Amino acid sequence: MADGDDVLAANRRFYEAFEASDIDAMSDVWVHDDAVVCTHPGWATLHGWAAISASWFALFHNDQALQFIVTNEQARVEGDVAWVSCDENILGDGPGGTAAALNLFVRTNETWRMVGHHASPVVPRG
Amino acid sequence: MADGDDVLAANRRFYEAFEASDIDAMSDVWVHDDAVVCTHPGWATLHGWAAISASWFALFHNDQALQFIVTNEQARVEGDVAWVSCDENILGDGPGGTAAALNLFVRTNETWRMVGHHASPVVPRG
Numbered sequence: 001m002a003d004g005d006d007v008l009a010a011n012r013r014f015y016e017a018f019e020a021s022d023i024d025a026m027s028d029v030w031v032h033d034d035a036v037v038c039t040h041p042g043w044a045t046l047h048g049w050a051a052i053s054a055s056w057f058a059l060f061h062n063d064q065a066l067q068f069i070v071t072n073e074q075a076r077v078e079g080d081v082a083w084v085s086c087d088e089n090i091l092g093d094g095p096g097g098t099a100a101a102l103n104l105f106v107r108t109n110e111t112w113r114m115v116g117h118h119a120s121p122v123v124p125r126g
Numbered sequence: 127m128a129d130g131d132d133v134l135a136a137n138r139r140f141y142e143a144f145e146a147s148d149i150d151a152m153s154d155v156w157v158h159d160d161a162v163v164c165t166h167p168g169w170a171t172l173h174g175w176a177a178i179s180a181s182w183f184a185l186f187h188n189d190q191a192l193q194f195i196v197t198n199e200q201a202r203v204e205g206d207v208a209w210v211s212c213d214e215n216i217l218g219d220g221p222g223g224t225a226a227a228l229n230l231f232v233r234t235n236e237t238w239r240m241v242g243h244h245a246s247p248v249v250p251r252g
Contacts, residue, residue, distance in 0.1 A: 037211045121168065
């Protein structure tokens with residue numbers, strides 16, 4: 001249970017870095033290797049920290065302010081791997097909306113760091 | 127490396143069950159518990175095997191034939207957890223297109239079973 005709390009705290013750090021457009025904090029969230037993966041909504045999957053950090057840099061230099069209300073967080077821990085599924089309810093200059101996210105973490109030296117992020121738009125159903 | 131091969135084989139079984147609209151084979155791919163997660167393209171995340179199996183049942187009873195050419199498969203194994211990122215290049219009655227997928231597996235009794243599937247449409251960039 002404490003494990004799950006630590007993972008949820010890591011997940012929160014990710015969204016705090018995202019909201020703050022803080023590239024240093026975002027960098028600290030992630031594992032820096034060639035095997036990490038990141039899929040932004042509508043994007044092809046990016047592989048490796050070099051490509052992923054460039055994408056955050058580009059997103060953070062875009063003027064759009066984003067605020068997230070993250071709901072429905074569910075963490076699962078299996079050994080030194082954990083994942084969180086959650087809904088990103090996006091408030092911002094644009095139309096907002098909800099994205100479904102799956103965030104993957106690996107524990108090294110008692111710290112959970114992100115190794116995968118996959119977010120996708122939820123299409124409203126009539 | 128052998129581990130990675132086993133995970134890629136499990137990933138292939140998932141897409142074979144999907145293409146064959148074979149609910150028994152799809153059921154055999156997954157862990158059946160309340161913590162598994164599945165996000166179909168454009169959908170909200172489904173939680174738990176009951177909701178997920180119902181979604182496959184509905185998708186398989188829809189007449190649309192789907193064929194996948196799965197490319198860019200990259201597997202990573204950490205203990206008894208593994209994940210595969212890949213591109214689902216969809217041929218079918220509809221317009222086709224590409225989805226980015228992240229598939230999560232847990233090993234129990236030497237068998238890799240799916241605990242998470244997240245697929246999202248890749249929007250072509252001009």
